[in-house]
Amino acid sequence: MLTVMASPYPPADGDRPRIILDCDPGHDDVIAIVVAAEHTDLVGITTVAGNAPLARTTHNACMMRDVLALECGVHAGAERPLVAPPKFAGFVHGESGLDGAELPNPRTGPDSIDAVAFLVESCRRDEGLWLVPTGPLTNIALALRAAPDLAGRIAGISLMGGGTFGNRRPLAEFNIWADPEAAAIVFGCGAPIVMAGLDVTHQFIVTRSRIDEVAAMGTPFTDLIGDLFEFFSGNYIARHDGIEGAALHDPLAVMALTHPALFDGTDRHVAIETTGEHTAGMTVIDRRLISDREAPNAHVLEHVDADAAWRVVGAALRAAGARAVM
Numbered sequence: 493m494l495t496v497m498a499s500p501y502p503p504a505d506g507d508r509p510r511i512i513l514d515c516d517p518g519h520d521d522v523i524a525i526v527v528a529a530e531h532t533d534l535v536g537i538t539t540v541a542g543n544a545p546l547a548r549t550t551h552n553a554c555m556m557r558d559v560l561a562l563e564c565g566v567h568a569g570a571e572r573p574l575v576a577p578p579k580f581a582g583f584v585h586g587e588s589g590l591d592g593a594e595l596p597n598p599r600t601g602p603d604s605i606d607a608v609a610f611l612v613e614s615c616r617r618d619e620g621l622w623l624v625p626t627g628p629l630t631n632i633a634l635a636l637r638a639a640p641d642l643a644g645r646i647a648g649i650s651l652m653g654g655g656t657f658g659n660r661r662p663l664a665e666f667n668i669w670a671d672p673e674a675a676a677i678v679f680g681c682g683a684p685i686v687m688a689g690l691d692v693t694h695q696f697i698v699t700r701s702r703i704d705e706v707a708a709m710g711t712p713f714t715d716l717i718g719d720l721f722e723f724f725s726g727n728y729i730a731r732h733d734g735i736e737g738a739a740l741h742d743p744l745a746v747m748a749l750t751h752p753a754l755f756d757g758t759d760r761h762v763a764i765e766t767t768g769e770h771t772a773g774m775t776v777i778d779r780r781l782i783s784d785r786e787a788p789n790a791h792v793l794e795h796v797d798a799d800a801a802w803r804v805v806g807a808a809l810r811a812a813g814a815r816a817v818m
Contacts, residue, residue, distance in 0.1 A: 623650075
């Protein structure tokens with residue numbers, strides 16, 4: 493029998509977690525922001541290079557903050573991984589990170605260019621925050637390295653990344669592959685971790701009918717989201733065999749906290765491969781049944797009720813469309 497981590501996960505459905513969203517927007521990060529705005533107390537947004545260079549991911553985050561009239565700040569973070577050169581995902585999201593729609597320009601810039609200091613100060617001032625990284629884990633690792641006490645001050649880390657298969661290499665998912673050294677620090681920090689990897693996110697697809705549902709909402713904001721979904725899903729269909737649309741990865745890391753009953757998962761030990769020629773960035777998930785395996789360090793999500801999760805997203809998009817300032 494697997495040992496269950498001593499952690500506050502899963503929270504009770506209906507609780508409104510206090511979170512910092514660490515992201516690299518990104519089509520699916522945008523939906524994570526929308527869901528977080530509707531269902532969490534969003535303390536701040538920190539940005540990292542990943543889907544696009546840092547200047548662009550910060551621009552995109554500021555745009556979303558302004559359009560949704562969010563009261564939280566945006567704080568720019570790491571522009572490159574801890575060790576390796578930066579790797580971007582223009583082949584998925586386009587060079588802007590949000591290709592496919594005519595985006596409004598942000599009305600304001602970032603509140604700071606020191607995401608790590610914001611993370612450290614916030615987690616020390618307000619214990620019990622959840623960190624929700626949906627891009628490479630560089631900012632989180634830098635904060636933990638600068639202030640190791642944070643692991644004992646936060647409620648946990650709910651991240652999108654990893655899985656038993658990859659999308660950049662056969663066994664490496666993009667967020668972990670982009671900065672495996674950072675991922676190794678995070679998974680080894682001792683804080684409770686919830687992992688939404690490709691095994692669960694590929695169950696949550698932006699299908700044609702879901703795009704049509706967004707298009708029918710009829711607000712300028714949801715029209716913009718519909719255009720983004722058209723590009724994102726078209727790109728996925730062109731680049732994959734047998735997929736109906738884009739996998740909507742990142743909002744699941746938010747919904748794991750706000751709607752935990754939608755998910756099934758198991759506590760596992762997860763290690764990060766940092767040096768393998770073909771496996772760097774692999775999340776090594778220990779599924780052995782032997783008793784001398786290492787103790788679990790992550791709650792690995794394995795199944796999501798995709799229809800119910802889509803209803804959460806749809807309702808959040810309608811609410812965002814009603815209040816958006818375009």
